[in-house]
Every structure is written in structure tokens, then in C-alpha cells.
Amino acid sequence: MEKLVINQHDDAVKALGSSDKHMNKLIDIVGDITVTMRPDYFKSLVRSITGQQISVSAASTIFGRLEALLDNRVEPALILETSDEQLRATGQSRQKIAYLRDLATKVYNKTIDFDRMDDMDNSSVIKQLTSIRGIGKWTAEMFLIFSLGRMNVLAVDDIGLQRGAKWLYEVDKSERRQILLDKQPVWDPHLTIASFYLWEVVHLGFDKKYQSIDDIK
Numbered sequence: 343m344e345k346l347v348i349n350q351h352d353d354a355v356k357a358l359g360s361s362d363k364h365m366n367k368l369i370d371i372v373g374d375i376t377v378t379m380r381p382d383y384f385k386s387l388v389r390s391i392t393g394q395q396i397s398v399s400a401a402s403t404i405f406g407r408l409e410a411l412l413d414n415r416v417e418p419a420l421i422l423e424t425s426d427e428q429l430r431a432t433g434q435s436r437q438k439i440a441y442l443r444d445l446a447t448k449v450y451n452k453t454i455d456f457d458r459m460d461d462m463d464n465s466s467v468i469k470q471l472t473s474i475r476g477i478g479k480w481t482a483e484m485f486l487i488f489s490l491g492r493m494n495v496l497a498v499d500d501i502g503l504q505r506g507a508k509w510l511y512e513v514d515k516s517e518r519r520q521i522l523l524d525k526q527p528v529w530d531p532h533l534t535i536a537s538f539y540l541w542e543v544v545h546l547g548f549d550k551k552y553q554s555i556d557d558i559k
Contacts (some may be wrong), residue, residue: 346491348375354493358532361523364464364510365536367555372542379488382451383456385416386489387471390481392434397462404433421446428525441476449473464492496533498522506540511547 348355350373351526359366380386392408393401411432412420421429421442429439450456454474459467471482483497497503498519508518524557529536543549552558 343382344379348377348535350374354532355535356533359483359530359531364555365529365539366522368510368539368543371555371558372539372546375538375542377488377538379491381489382416383459383485383489384418384445386485387445387474387477387481388416388421388442389391390484391445391476392436394438394476400433404476407432408434418446418450422450430520438476438538441474444475445477464495485497487537491532494520494531496526496529498526500537502544503540505549509543509552510540511557512554 350356350369355369359369380389380427389405390406396404409416411424411428426436426439428434434442439513445454449456454470459470462470467486467530468479469484471477471485472479480499481497481499483500486492486495487497503522504518507513507521508515511521511524511525513521513537526533527534548555548558
């Protein structure tokens with residue numbers, strides 16, 4: 343897996359901070375962020391489907407079994423050649439097996455062409471990916487960020503982002519999605535960087551330890 347380093351002194355990060363005083367405080371406190379990317383597009387989507395509606399640890403275990411079954415070659419043809427019984431033995435549900443087969447079929451026959459995705463805009467990528475069974479808008483947005491490395495994506499329905507924004511801007515729970523929508527034009531074109539910093543609020547437990555960002559200082 344590749345690493346992406348968000349350096350607080352990069353021009354894009356400084357521009358984001360200049361646009362929003364609360365975000366600037368958060369950047370100052372968090373500093374640099376190292377993000378693990380998923381550059382293998384097919385494997386990334388298989389992992390996303392595997393992890394739906396189960397814990398992170400369970401998803402990691404099941405995906406590890408799948409990798410072992412496929413000799414660490416998570417490829418469309420091998421998924422299609424593997425029996426339902428073998429996939430079930432790794433811990434995949436019947437529904438997820440159907441999703442994986444739909445994904446593998448569409449990638450294998452080039453209905454979904456990863457080679458073209460780098461040249462497609464975000465909306466077009468989302469439209470393509472959500473044509474796959476079991477892949478919704480949120481999963482497609484995570485793919486844009488962590489696989490394609492798009493730097494202007496804001497997944498407003500992501501609970502982690504909503505929690506981070508609720509805490510940073512001190513709004514009610516009912517307003518946490520709306521504050522992301524309100525901030526979208528302010529943060530543009532650095533929405534992904536803003537997302538990374540909001541995720542750090544939850545990752546570092548700021549929303550549990552402190553009433554507000556000013557309490558940290």
C-alpha cells in the first residue's frame with residue numbers, strides 16, 4: 343500500500359487554512375497526516391464490499407482469507423473461477439458473493455474500465471461504480487479518495503466527517519450534515535484535505551476528550 347503525506351506547510355493545506363479559521367486551528371494542532379492509499383483498483387473495491395456492515399477486524403480477517411484462497415492475486419478472473427462454496431468458506435455472505443461476482447464480471451468484460459478512470463471526472467466515476475451491485479455513492483467516494491487520489495471530494499454522508507464537523511463547528515447533531523454542505527464552497531478545491539483533517543478529529547478522539555478545539559490549547 344502506498345502512503346500519501348499531507349504536509350501542513352503545503353500550499354494547498356495553507357490555502358485551506360486561510361479559507362476557514364476553525365479548519366486552520368485544526369491543521370495547526372494535528373500537523374502532518376499520513377494516509378494509506380489503495381492503488382490496486384479492483385482489490386480496493388473487493389475490500390470495500392467485503393467490509394460492508396461488519397467490524398473492521400472481521401473485514402480484515404475475511405479479506406485475508408480471500409487473499410490466501412487466491413494466492414494473493416485478487417483478480418477478476420480468479421474470483422469468477424472460484425466456487426461459491428470456496429468464497430463462503432472465507433466468510434463472505436451469499437449477498438456479498440453476488441456483489442463480488444458482479445464486480446468481477448464487469449471489470450473482466452471491460453464494462454468497468456479502470457484504465458480510463460484517471461481521465462474521468464468524479465461524477466462519471468461515481469456513475470460507473472454505482473452501476474455495480476453493492477456499491478453505493480459513499481463507497482464510490484472512498485474509491486475516488488483512497489484509490490484514485492482525487493483531492494476535491496467531500497462525502498457529506500460519511501458519519502466520521504459529520505462527527506468531526508459537529509465538534510469543530512460546535513453545531514447540533516441535526517446540523518452536522520448541513521455544516522458540511524455549507525463549508526463545501528469554502529473548502530473547494532481542497533475538499534479531500536479538509537476530509538482528512540476532520541477524520542483526524544475522530545481518529546485522535548478529540549470529540550470525546552474535548553468540548554471544543556479551543557479546549558485543546
